[in-house]
Amino acid sequence: MTPVYTISELAKEFKITTRAIRHYEDVGLLSPQRDGINRLFGNRDRARLKLALRARRLGISLAEIHELFDLYDNAGNERRKLEGLLAKLERHRIELEQRSEDIAAMLDEFAFFENQCRRSLAGSHRQTVETKPA
Amino acid sequence: MTPVYTISELAKEFKITTRAIRHYEDVGLLSPQRDGINRLFGNRDRARLKLALRARRLGISLAEIHELFDLYDNAGNERRKLEGLLAKLERHRIELEQRSEDIAAMLDEFAFFENQCRRSLAGSHRQTVETKPA
DNA sequence: TATTACGTTGACGTTAACGTAATAGCAAAG
DNA sequence: CTTTGCTATTACGTTAACGTCAACGTAATA
Numbered sequence: 001m002t003p004v005y006t007i008s009e010l011a012k013e014f015k016i017t018t019r020a021i022r023h024y025e026d027v028g029l030l031s032p033q034r035d036g037i038n039r040l041f042g043n044r045d046r047a048r049l050k051l052a053l054r055a056r057r058l059g060i061s062l063a064e065i066h067e068l069f070d071l072y073d074n075a076g077n078e079r080r081k082l083e084g085l086l087a088k089l090e091r092h093r094i095e096l097e098q099r100s101e102d103i104a105a106m107l108d109e110f111a112f113f114e115n116q117c118r119r120s121l122a123g124s125h126r127q128t129v130e131t132k133p134a
Numbered sequence: 135m136t137p138v139y140t141i142s143e144l145a146k147e148f149k150i151t152t153r154a155i156r157h158y159e160d161v162g163l164l165s166p167q168r169d170g171i172n173r174l175f176g177n178r179d180r181a182r183l184k185l186a187l188r189a190r191r192l193g194i195s196l197a198e199i200h201e202l203f204d205l206y207d208n209a210g211n212e213r214r215k216l217e218g219l220l221a222k223l224e225r226h227r228i229e230l231e232q233r234s235e236d237i238a239a240m241l242d243e244f245a246f247f248e249n250q251c252r253r254s255l256a257g258s259h260r261q262t263v264e265t266k267p268a
Numbered sequence: 269t270a271t272t273a274c275g276t277t278g279a280c281g282t283t284a285a286c287g288t289a290a291t292a293g294c295a296a297a298g
Numbered sequence: 299c300t301t302t303g304c305t306a307t308t309a310c311g312t313t314a315a316c317g318t319c320a321a322c323g324t325a326a327t328a
Contacts, residue, residue, distance in 0.1 A: 006274085006275085007274090007275075008274070008275085017316080018274095018275085019316065019317065020315080020316060020317095022276095022277095023315065023316055024315095027314095027315090037276055037323080037324095038274090038275060038276075038324095039275085039276090051240075051243065054239060054240055055240065056193075056315085057193065057232075057233060057236050058192070058233060058236055058237060058240070059190075059191065059192060059193030061314070061315090062314080062315075063314085072247060075251065075254070077254055079255065082251050082254050082255050083255070085251055086248060086251050086252075086255075089244050089247055089248050089251070090248075092244060093241060093244050096237050096240055096241055096244075097241075098191075099191060099192060099237060100234065100237050102188045102191050102192055103192060103230050103233060103234050103237070105188060106185075106188055106189070106192070106230055107227060107230055107231075109185065110226060110230075113206060113219075113223055114220060114223050114224075117209065117216050117219055117220045117223070118220075120209070120211055120216050121213065121216050121217070140304085140305085141304090142304070142305085151286080151287080152304095152305085153286065153287065153288085154285080154286060154287095156306090156307095157285065157286055158285095161284095161285090171293080171294090171305075171306060171307095172294095172304085172305060172306080173305085173306090190285085195284070195285090196284080196285075197284085
């Protein structure tokens with residue numbers, strides 16, 4: 001019933017190498033079951049992998065993700081742990097929001113550059129190669 | 135008139151080490167003038183540094199930024215180069231937009247986790263530690 | 269039964285982005 | 299005039315995130 005995936009299936013789906021997946025297991029992000037010696041990944045692992053890949057694309061280290069997973073797994077119903085997790089989550093949220101601003105700023109600059117290009121292409125005006133003004 | 139900065143001034147402003155700045159120069163991102171042997175950074179360098187740091191925070195490699203700078207500097211008024219630059223810029227823009235989606239997705243997941251935590255904190259319900267449903 | 273495909277575990281290699289000395293020059297302050 | 303502070307260069311060290319063999323087991327297939 002609950003679907004399972006082989007390592008190469010996941011690799012294909014997420015366009016990464018099997019080596020990368022094994023590496024994620026090495027650092028504790030995944031803990032697939034085994035069919036004898038072969039790995040079998042369930043939905044939980046798939047979800048974690050997905051999350052890990054997203055994080056990596058944002059420059060978040062695997063160690064940080066691992067920490068979050070651990071906190072989440074061990075939170076249970078203990079007040080202290082739950083509050084600690086909440087604090088962590090908020091810090092990450094703030095980080096993400098800052099990066100969102102970074103992206104917005106970069107998109108702005110890129111738009112500026114694109115406009116410069118288009119202007120140069122449109123007319124052959126005099127144009128100095130300089131960086132965007134403050 | 136046009137302000138100049140010492141290496142440590144920039145380092146302080148952007149909260150990085152002087153070593154990092156020298157490294158950025160090593161890889162060709164900055165090309166400060168010299169007062170004898172000492173570096174003097176102008177506004178152009180400051181702007182580039184700022185951009186480089188933003189990019190780094192988003193996981194964009196210094197090499198990629200360097201490439202963009204080079205393209206931009208050498209574009210001049212040559213149609214081919216300008217169009218090449220535009221193409222690069224667009225690819226980066228798309229990348230950034232995808233990362234923006236990544237952030238949105240992660241923020242969503244974090245919100246989900248936070249809610250779980252809060253629910254656990256509110257009542258002491260039975261609660262299984264599992265990963266977010268597909 | 270030999271080939272092909274996919275899986276495994278080591279274990280060393282690589283790249284990026286700096287960190288971290290070590291050593292030394294110069295300039296103002298005590 | 300020496301200590302303090304900033305600067306410089308050279309060069310080896312470090313960490314993360316895999317890449318890249320090597321050497322092997324297993325299972326379906328020609």
